[in-house]
Amino acid sequence: MIADEVQTESRSKSTAKQKQLRFIIAGGGTGGHIFPAIAIANALRQQLPDAAILFVGAKGKMEMEKVPQAGYEIEGLDIAGFNRSSLLKNIGLPFKLIKSFYQVRAIVGRFKPDAVIGVGGYSSFPVLRFAQKKGIPTFIHESNSFAGKSNILLGRAATKIFVAVEGMEKFFPAEKILITGNPVRKNIANADVSREEALAFFGLQDKKTILVVGGSLGAKTINDVVASHVQDLEPLDLQLIWQTGKNGAELYRNRGRSFSNVWVSDFIVEMDKAYAAADLVVSRAGAMAVTELCVAKKPVIFVPFPYAAEDHQTVNAKQLVDKDAAMMVKDEEAKGKLFPAILSLAKNDALQEKLKYNIAALAITDADEKIAKAIIEFM
Template identity: 35%
Template sequence: MRVIISGGGTGGHIYPAITIANEVAKLAGNCEILFVGTKHGLEADIVPKEGFPFATIEVRGLERRLSWKNVRTLFATIGSVWHAAQIIKKFKPDVVIGTGGYVCGPVLLAASLLKIPTIIQEQNVIPGVTNKILSRFVDKIALGYQEAADYFSCRSEKITITGNPIRPEVMSASRESGVAELSLDPDKLTVLVVGGSRGARSINNAMFGVYRYFSNNQRIQILHVTGQSEYNSIVDNIKQSGIEISSGGNIIIKPYLYNMPVALASADVAVFRAGAVGLAELTARGIPAILIPYPYAAENHQEFNARALEKQGAAIVIADKELTDAKLIEALEILLDHPEVLSNMAKKSKELGRPQAAQAIARLAISLKETLI
């Protein structure tokens, strides 16, 4: 089986693509996979390191308003479709899969015009512009959320609810190994605070009051991943503010975690943004969450992602503009003081989890190929 996978720009598009690729290779047996991205995106660095062949096209994203730049981009896209078509004709894939990012547009459009089976994977409740356009051309749409189906004006038989792909390590990591690796106390509830790989300033600022309130608390321990760029200023501010966190030993602050799966395995509560991949990992592990959606995400999609979990009883949502240390402390206390609430949220989160999403998408790709045999 020969498969082209396209997705890029951010890790949120690239890592799911890699997870799908590995699952296709495992299920299909004899399989050749080619990634198509841009030379400027993160995919140009990440994909070759994962051992996959990588081809590039020149393409730019559209602005979300009328502009002359968009006119120029549309003309450039015509050339990108032609270039993508040449790559496709040379590789001769059985299926082409797109996981998001504007690079998918020319690749999936070219494949569709060449009558090659195509799949797009939409991670968020609010679909991106590229995927909305592509939905009219592709054969199948794999959705991370049921709610996203309402935003596609295509035949319902095109749509499959698969969930969002997660790394297999997220499920294989054990609490025992996580506690040991991160030097945590196995008898305390662990609160994992992560604002994304670069951190989240609003969450980091709110944590100062949380440090002060929970320092020396014997019930919980807090593992706060600040992001590399924020770490030094947070440590300096802690010293200047006279907040004592070292004596209690229940507050751990790190700039970055390379092994996030073990942190997730150790967590009893998570304080997170609401990116689709992060939420997929939380629900796969059944972790109750306090979500602070990133307010500047395209189409405010993180807010909709977060509210979908809140509606099902798996999360508490605090709007970024309303976030304060007092609100975060209050939300944490609700969960810590009411074990039945925490337990029920964990159950609801687990019910939403789809740890086999990558396998479902891989099987969908294989089934598309088999319909042509």
């Protein structure tokens, strides 16, 4: 009798695994949310080739462009985040939130997901909240060491919460947490581009190469320092790959494009080539930037964004600095200290090797697979 019950349960689970599973992945706003989401989708597809996957994001945000480029469908919500710089711009926020819930109800009704996965960003909240009310399993990925408010609220009813670091019990129910690390794009995790190929791609020579990235939206402090010193690089036999980000992009592009030793654009699609070409990197210290740099094994100078929630970018950077795996320059000190720090690291091959060795030891390359496996095992 017991054996029969076990066989029946086994056949039931097998049948559930054989049916086509349907997933909604919600969130976005920045590359730090979008690219992990795409990595999770790719891992789900690898383990379940027949899975149906739909993304839901915010209209007008970069996910509406990047997700289709990755080969997935996306639907946009009329939703916006809270604007801290202008309270007047928040007048229409409640109406947009209400409208987004109606849009979510229609999307969920049409797609009929078996599970909903949230990766952060304000578009994830109405999707996961609606799914939870409907009893649909919800999974959250929190990339930062300080959880976002939306994720904290959603975590109470979530099925499982995937986190990058230990100590997240202060934000989420401990029994729901699974430490996985942060998903990294496979073209970075499995990069096989040679330095020579990468330099040729950017039209640069075989010289010491600095990669500057401030995130998909940009980092004004870093960009202003680079803009004021871009003419000093060539006499020092240095060259630059410069991702300016969206904000102020035209100004910075105009500043850099007249120099033959500078490649400049608001966004780098082929980040695997950028990392392969770089000898050292200057970056903000968002969770995904830190994760990618560990995987890419690059000496880095972090300039943490000082207004991140709970100053978590400084916490992120300091965790590596304390392990002799990175350098850090505070945002308020960048104007006077960042360029000298870049020159000092560029000239010090021994320090570059030390940082490279130590940061490589912190790399996690299979977070996407762990997350996908945990979701599928629950279904």
